[in-house]
Each structure stands twice: as C-alpha cells, then as structure tokens.
Amino acid sequence: MEDTEFIKKRFVELADxxxxxxxxxxxxxxxxxxxxxxxxxxxSLPIPYTLYGGIETAERVILRFGSEEMLGYEEAFPIALxxxxxxxxxxxxxxxxxxxxxxLMSLGIEREVLGDIYLKDNVAYVACLxxxxxxxxxxxxxxxxxxxxxxxxxAFPEGLAGEAEELSIGVASERIDGIIAKAFNLSRNDxxxxxxxxxIFLNGRLCENNSRMLKKDETVTVRxxxxxxxxxxxxxxxxxxxxxxxxxxxxxGRK
Numbered sequence: 478m479e480d481t482e483f484i485k486k487r488f489v490e491l492a493d494x495x496x497x498x499x500x501x502x503x504x505x506x507x508x509x510x511x512x513x514x515x516x517x518x519x520x521s522l523p524i525p526y527t528l529y530g531g532i533e534t535a536e537r538v539i540l541r542f543g544s545e546e547m548l549g550y551e552e553a554f555p556i557a558l559x560x561x562x563x564x565x566x567x568x569x570x571x572x573x574x575x576x577x578x579x580x581l582m583s584l585g586i587e588r589e590v591l592g593d594i595y596l597k598d599n600v601a602y603v604a605c606l607x608x609x610x611x612x613x614x615x616x617x618x619x620x621x622x623x624x625x626x627x628x629x630x631x632a633f634p635e636g637l638a639g640e641a642e643e644l645s646i647g648v649a650s651e652r653i654d655g656i657i658a659k660a661f662n663l664s665r666n667d668x669x670x671x672x673x674x675x676x677i678f679l680n681g682r683l684c685e686n687n688s689r690m691l692k693k694d695e696t697v698t699v700r701x702x703x704x705x706x707x708x709x710x711x712x713x714x715x716x717x718x719x720x721x722x723x724x725x726x727x728x729x730g731r732k
Contacts, residue, residue: 484511485518488540492524495542501552504540505589505606506530509698510675513683515540528681530592531556531604532633534726536698537592556592557610558633561601561617564624569599572620577601580620581613595637602630602637641724645711648721653679653697654687660723661702676700 491502507515512528525547530538531554545551561577563569570576574594581591581603592604601620605613614627646659654668657677669687671677677684678698691697691707698704708722 481514484514488515488518488522491540492522492526492542495524499548501541501543501548503542503555506537506539506592506604508537508588509678509681509683509700512538512681513678516682529554529556531558532637534704535593535604536704537604539592555607557605557607558630559603559605559610559613560628560630561603561620561625562627563599564626566599569623570621572596572599572601572623576620577603580617584613584616586613597634597637602634604633641706641726644723644725646721646723647714647718650719651690651692651707651710651721652687653677653684653689653691656691656705656707656721656723657697657699659721660705660725661699663702671699 487504491504494500495502507528522542524542525544527541527544528538529541530536539554539556541552541554543552563572574596577594577596578588578591582588586609590606590609594604595602603613610629614629617625617627619625644660646656648655648659654665654672657663657671658665658668663671672685672687675683675685676699677687678700679689680696681698684697693709694706696704696706704726706724708724710719711722712720714720
C-alpha cells in the first residue's frame with residue numbers, strides 16, 4: 478500500500494511540475510501495476526498526458542505530462558533501443574527474456590529504466606531510457622555463457638513485437654473470462670485464479686470483474702500469457718454458440 482501511495486504522489490508531483498514550469502515531465506518506464514495506480518489517480522490530474530514505450534504495442538511505457546497544444550512545442554520521449562547480439566551465433570545459448578533482464582540487472586541497472594525486451598532470431602532488442610543506452614552498449618559483454626556485442630539503434634525495426642495471430646474462437650458470450658480462456662487455452666478456473674492474482678488488465682487498467690463484457694477493439698493483457706484485442710462477433714452456430722475474432726500477441730508466453 479505504501480509503494481502504491483508513493484507512486485500516486487509521484488504522478489501528482491510530475492503533473493504539478495508540468496503545469497507550474499510549463500514544460501514536459503516524464504516518468505521512468507511503468508509496468509502494468511504502476512499503470513493501474515496511475516489510472517486510479519487520473520481524474521485528479523487535469524493535465525494532458527501521453528503513454529508510449531517506443532512502439533505502439535509496448536507493454537512497459539513512459540508517462541509524459543503535457544502536450545503541444547498546452548506547451549506550444551513538442552518533445553520526444555527519452556527512449557532508446559540497444560541491440561544485443563551473440564558474438565558467435567553458432568556457439569550461443571538460446572537466450573530468453575529472463576536471461577537478458579538478469580544480465581542487465583547484474584550491471585546494477587534498475588528495472589524502471591528498462592522498457593520491453595524483444596527477442597527475434599536469438600537477438601535481443603531492449604528499450605531503455607536514453608540516458609542508459611551508452612552504458613548498456615559499453616558494459617554488457619555476456620549473457621549467461623554467451624559473449625555478446627551491443628550497438629545502439631536509431632529506430633525500432635519493423636515487426637519487432639511479432640505478428641498478431643488472428644483467431645476465431647467459439648464462445649458463449651463476450652464475457653472477458655470466456656474470451657481469455659479460449660484465446661489462451663486456459664480453463665475457467667485458471668482464468669479466475671488470474672483475476673484473483675490481479676493479473677488481468679483491460680485497456681491498461683487493472684480489471685477485477687471477470688464477467689465484464691468486452692467491446693470492439695478493447696485490449697486485454699494477461700500477465701505471463703500475452704495480449705489480445707477483441708475485434709468482433711462474426712457469427713453464430715446453429716446451436717447458438719458465438720464466433721469471436723480476436724488478435725493475439727505473445728500467445729505462447731512473453732516474460
């Protein structure tokens with residue numbers, strides 16, 4: 478509870494500073510739990526804001542208070558990207574998100590300065606605060622038993638988050654628990670346990686209502702499993718079962 482109140486107080490301070498000093502203010506990278514705390518505070522912060530993590534589908538994002546309309550100028554998010562690549566791919570371990578994160582934190586790097594970690598063909602791409610990117614590129618030389626080379630990229634490669642998998646699933650209704658169960662091949666009991674563990678987020682906000690009816694294009698994030706976008710009900714079977722179209726990212730599990 479103390480951490481939550483501290484985080485909320487920090488949001489208020491940043492919003493107030495933006496207003497008083499007439500300049501943009503930024504948080505570090507926020508996880509889903511911190512975002513949920515922000516949304517609980519949102520109504521008391523009458524300051525325009527933007528959330529961004531480097532690419533539109535990023536899970537870990539930075540909160541920026543202020544807007545061009547309010548301040549009269551634009552300022553980019555302080556986000557950079559470092560590529561981490563095995564020096565000799567033939568002899569490299571198969572790297573995981575946990576391996577990359579562990580190697581970075583062993584350098585004394587805090588989680589809040591790191592955004593999402595992406596893996597493609599055993600090459601990692603790490604979003605981070607721009608103030609940290611040169612340090613990471615210089616100091617990170619190995620992950621597990623694999624020697625790596627790092628370089629700073631000027632742009633996020635296309636398709637970094639992976640292609641969304643379009644699914645057609647049979648459901649009884651648009652209820653969020655049923656959609657999650659079908660999309661991620663889970664039992665209802667498993668899904669209910671995820672709700673109890675506060676691992677379900679709807680449009681970035683913590684969702685504790687397992688009977689919530691999803692609306693078109695709403696995004697559901699399930700910690701440990703991935704993310705889905707509910708697109709629409711496409712039809713009905715002769716027995717009255719509905720067919721729903723959803724787009725899934727990370728259905729096999731991310732971090």
